[in-house]
Amino acid sequence: MEQRPRSFYYLAAFFCLFLLFLYGPTLTIGILSFQGKGGGLTFPMRGVSLNWFRELFEQQAVGDIWGSFRRSLALGLMVMVSTVVVSVMAGLAFRKKFAGSTVLFYLAITSLVIPSILVSLGVGLIFNQLGLKVHWTSSGFGSQLTWTLPFGLLIIFAVFNRFDKSYEEAARDQGATSWQTIRHVILPIIAPSLIGVALFGFTLSYDEFARTLLTAGSYNTLPLEIFGMTTNVTTPVIYALGTLTTLFSLAIIGVFLAVVWIVGKRRSRVGSDAGKAV
Amino acid sequence: MGKSRDIIAYLQAAPLMAVLLAFLVVPIGMIVVVSFWGATEFSIYPAFQFDNYAFLFGSPVTYKVFFATFKYAFITWIFTLSIGFTVAYFLAFHVRTQAMQTALFLLCTIPFLTSNIIRMISWIPFLGRNGIANQTLISWGLIDEPLEWLLYSDFSVILAFVHLYTLFMVVPIFNTMMRIDKSLIEAAYDNGATGLQTLWHVIVPLTKPGIMIGTIFVVTLVMGDFITVRFMSGSQKANVGRLISNDIALLQYPSAAATAVVLLCTVLIVIGVLLRFVNIRKEL
Numbered sequence: 001m002e003q004r005p006r007s008f009y010y011l012a013a014f015f016c017l018f019l020l021f022l023y024g025p026t027l028t029i030g031i032l033s034f035q036g037k038g039g040g041l042t043f044p045m046r047g048v049s050l051n052w053f054r055e056l057f058e059q060q061a062v063g064d065i066w067g068s069f070r071r072s073l074a075l076g077l078m079v080m081v082s083t084v085v086v087s088v089m090a091g092l093a094f095r096k097k098f099a100g101s102t103v104l105f106y107l108a109i110t111s112l113v114i115p116s117i118l119v120s121l122g123v124g125l126i127f128n129q130l131g132l133k134v135h136w137t138s139s140g141f142g143s144q145l146t147w148t149l150p151f152g153l154l155i156i157f158a159v160f161n162r163f164d165k166s167y168e169e170a171a172r173d174q175g176a177t178s179w180q181t182i183r184h185v186i187l188p189i190i191a192p193s194l195i196g197v198a199l200f201g202f203t204l205s206y207d208e209f210a211r212t213l214l215t216a217g218s219y220n221t222l223p224l225e226i227f228g229m230t231t232n233v234t235t236p237v238i239y240a241l242g243t244l245t246t247l248f249s250l251a252i253i254g255v256f257l258a259v260v261w262i263v264g265k266r267r268s269r270v271g272s273d274a275g276k277a278v
Numbered sequence: 279m280g281k282s283r284d285i286i287a288y289l290q291a292a293p294l295m296a297v298l299l300a301f302l303v304v305p306i307g308m309i310v311v312v313s314f315w316g317a318t319e320f321s322i323y324p325a326f327q328f329d330n331y332a333f334l335f336g337s338p339v340t341y342k343v344f345f346a347t348f349k350y351a352f353i354t355w356i357f358t359l360s361i362g363f364t365v366a367y368f369l370a371f372h373v374r375t376q377a378m379q380t381a382l383f384l385l386c387t388i389p390f391l392t393s394n395i396i397r398m399i400s401w402i403p404f405l406g407r408n409g410i411a412n413q414t415l416i417s418w419g420l421i422d423e424p425l426e427w428l429l430y431s432d433f434s435v436i437l438a439f440v441h442l443y444t445l446f447m448v449v450p451i452f453n454t455m456m457r458i459d460k461s462l463i464e465a466a467y468d469n470g471a472t473g474l475q476t477l478w479h480v481i482v483p484l485t486k487p488g489i490m491i492g493t494i495f496v497v498t499l500v501m502g503d504f505i506t507v508r509f510m511s512g513s514q515k516a517n518v519g520r521l522i523s524n525d526i527a528l529l530q531y532p533s534a535a536a537t538a539v540v541l542l543c544t545v546l547i548v549i550g551v552l553l554r555f556v557n558i559r560k561e562l
Binding site for chain 2: 004005007008011012014015018019021022023024025026028029032041042043085086087089090092093094096098099101104107108110111113114115116117118119121122123125126129142143145146149153178199200203204206207209210214223226227230238239242245246249250252253257
């Protein structure tokens with residue numbers, strides 16, 4: 001193998017520092033969440049205990065953490081399913097270059113880059129003027145979609161830009177209807193990327209804050225609950241919660257990656273499924 | 279054939295259209311309308327007056343806060359761009375196997391999928407008065423007493439922005455770099471270009487679209503932020519987002535809406551300028 005240039009080692013060191021910068025703080029609060037009973041928000045550790053995790057599980061110590069966790073979970077799943085379905089459908093539409101597609105595309109980009117507080121404020125105002133109550137399943141759900149759909153759409157675009165159209169043409173030549181082509185040719189080919197879209201849909205929703213702030217109503221989602229805690233909780237219990245929710249996110253990412261890996265593995269083992277379709 | 283194809287396309291695009299209309303277009307229209315309304319201490323009432331804008335543009339605070347917003351965006355942009363470009367360059371050109379590339383790229387992406395608020399909170403043990411940074415500097419003998427400006431300052435705000443948003447630079451730049459034809463780089467070397475010359479005259483120009491997309495992300499995220507500034511400055515610093523959220527907290531919706539309209543116009547102008555340099559759809 002060719003000798004590595006000296007710049008490689010500098011860049012590798014820089015990259016390691018970058019990873020340390022990314023992960024260091026999170027690891028620190030991971031350690032500090034095991035702080036002893038008398039310990040504070042910074043080092044030194046005054047012993048090691050599970051005290052702060054225990055406090056999390058005692059309902060009265062802090063707010064409605066478990067309720068907000070359940071709501072965030074449910075909302076995340078709702079957003080995930082909608083993001084996959086809506087962005088795949090829109091992705092299919094965009095391949096046909098219909099009139100108005102450019103406007104819709106830039107609208108989606110606007111949705112992504114618009115300051116989140118505008119979505120929060122605007123949706124809040126609309127519901128207010130219509131005399132509707134803001135709720136995480138209605139206004140909160142819609143506001144989060146304005147954040148997750150553009151991401152889903154961008155991923156789908158990237159997928160279709162690399163999509164080999166001859167597969168579809170082959171299907172059509174053999175007499176497949178357009179629905180059969182989508183169902184038996186396009187969807188199976190793009191399936192691994194859809195898992196990626198689902199992962200984005202779920203995690204972006206699960207951690208969303210700014211667009212849910214004025215639109216979740218009286219029942220908080222988990223990020224809102226955590227933010228509320230930052231103003232009045234001054235013990236490592238907030239680190240314990242941070243550690244748990246980060247671990248949960250990591251577990252979700254792990255599950256998705258495992259699914260992608262298994263799907264890829266099965267594909268390479270089974271090989272072509274030509275002739276097995278209807 | 280053509281007609282039915284069009285109808286199918288519209289049906290497929292309809293859900294996206296519906297969501298964007300209901301939760302983006304109409305709400306923004308509402309903000310524009312309400313920005314002309316009036317407010318008492320307890321309620322808002324329909325009107326068509328320019329009071330909110332007159333107040334906004336008449337107040338020196340507005341200009342200071344907009345300046346601070348641009349300052350945060352610019353400094354964050356410089357740092358995220360230089361760090362993001364270096365990281366993407368390393369991943370794209372120095373990591374040799376694709377498996378390693380994917381693994382390291384994932385390592386960079388994972389924090390993006392965890393909670394921003396937790397990632398902000400996690401700086402406290404580092405930057406606090408008795409935090410790791412101060413303790414280390416004291417033990418090295420570099421300073422005698424703790425630095426006060428590490429936490430709850432412009433420094434911590436920008437540090438958090440860079441921490442949260444560098445990824446938005448890494449991903450598009452890496453994506454563009456991966457599509458650079460490697461033979462162009464070999465050609466540069468064969469013609470006697472040094473590493474730096476190749477970087478500056480071949481790689482950087484070809485990476486421009488990725489840089490532009492990353493820039494759009496970072497600049498708009500920072501300009502629209504209200505929570506990072508509030509949390510990391512301990513409510514001591516302000517940007518436009520905080521101005522809006524403070525008005526909302528006081529139920530002064532018309533005034534919040536006017537500020538929001540001005541912020542939106544500012545952001546759209548910035549993006550409009552940046553978009554002149556790149557065609558997003560071609561770059562995905």
